[in-house]
Amino acid sequence: MRIVIAPDKFAGTLTALEAAQAVAEGWRSADPNAQTELIPLSDGGPGFVEVLHAALGGAVADVTVTGPLGAPVSAQYLLAGDTAYIESAHACGLHLVPATTRDPGRATSAGVGELIAHAVNAGARTVVVGLGGSATNDGGAGMLAALGATPRSALDRGGVALADLAGRVDLEPARAATKGVRLVAATDVDNPLLGIHGASAVFGPQKGADRDLVQRLDAALTVFADATDPDATLRATPGAGAAGGLGYALLLLGGTVESGVSRVLSAVGLDAQVARADVVVTGEGSFDSQSLRGKLPHGVARTAADHGVPCLVLAGRVAVGRAEAAAAGITETYALTDSAGSVEAALARPAEELRRLAAQVARRWRR
DSSP states (O other), X not given: OEEEEOOOOBTTTBOHHHHHHHHHHXXXXXXXXXXXXEOOXXXXXXXXXXHHHHHHXXXXXXXXXXXXXXXXXXXXXXXXXXXXXXXXXXXXXXXXXXXXXXXXXXXOOHHHHXXXXXXXXXXXXXXXXXXXXXXXXXXXHHHHHHTTOBOHHHHTSOTGGGGXXXXXXXOHHHHHHTTTOEEEEEOOOXXXXXXXXXXXXXXXXXXXXXXXXXXXXXXXXXXXXXXXXXXXXXXXXXXXXXXXXXXXXXXXXXOEEEOHHHHHHHHHTHHHHHHXXXXXXXXXXXXXXXXXXXXXXXXXXXXXXXXXXXXXXXXXXXXXXXXHHHXXXXXXXXEHHHHHSSHHHHHHSHHHHHHHHHHHHHHHHOO
16 A cells, blocks of 8 residues: 655644654554655745755755844754745744743734745745644744835734824835835734734633733734725735734735645655555544644545545544534544544643554554
8 A cells, every 4th residue: 555644733732743753653463565755844834945945956054043032043044946944933933932921912024034035136036935733923024024014123022012103104114125026924823913803812722811911912903904004905815813913014025825725735746656556545633623624634535535535534633523624524533632532641742642543543554
């Protein structure tokens, strides 16, 4: 049997590559003759640069940029030809901030702007920014300030400070800095910038915002949007709310929103790999209703369905019913929390438990 193993990261526990390796080792322990093809994936969040570098080659640049709370952090981007791929989480990711000090009210996206500027200076004519896993909720104002937008003192102090904006924001220096460059926001999040489905309400609590801070952030982003989008068109664009509003800032610079999943699946040549497979295995940390709204496992399942190949999901937890999963093209789902016996056990030994679960699944599917 030929098994294509194409997971996303298991957030907080395993990278996509580590997850793929664990599944492959577990599968081959139960079915030594199986041929396993490892294709670690990313939807634009953490792992984006690593996955694309493996698929496309190119050169990875190491850059020191401003981190989410102002301290310098080491970040990378990939330059393949004249296209740069940036992982916003490298510069402003939630993983860069200890849980006890997370504060989306003051976290800045300035480092993302610094990465874009570096890539443009290196010759990039297209810059694809993978959005996801951010600690920020500043509407991308910090990114814009790093590219030259003013007043910098108001834009580069986090989301809450945007409530103090007086008058219009001058975006022309940032637009000049990226003139002639195609900007792409790679995300499969379809949230707008504001409101009950916006960046603050949906993603703010994941970054440490309580109810009061969520309301303050949404109000501050409204002030920012009124200063930068007087026609009230870009703020409502699906994807504007991605990565705390970084999608919105890229739209302000003339960028477009594209599917991160589709871009990655195309880059790694998943379609051709799946066409030759007997079984496809994908997975992520939490497989829930959001997973079926264009996220990576859904994209993998669609590709498998196009070729009539069974698609299995191995996830840390599964919160999707069998009928709902089947409607999305997923043949079976398996949860580490079930096989390990508890959430605690799954989190304590993620690679070991994933190998064990993969072996159990292989015994059911081998021939």
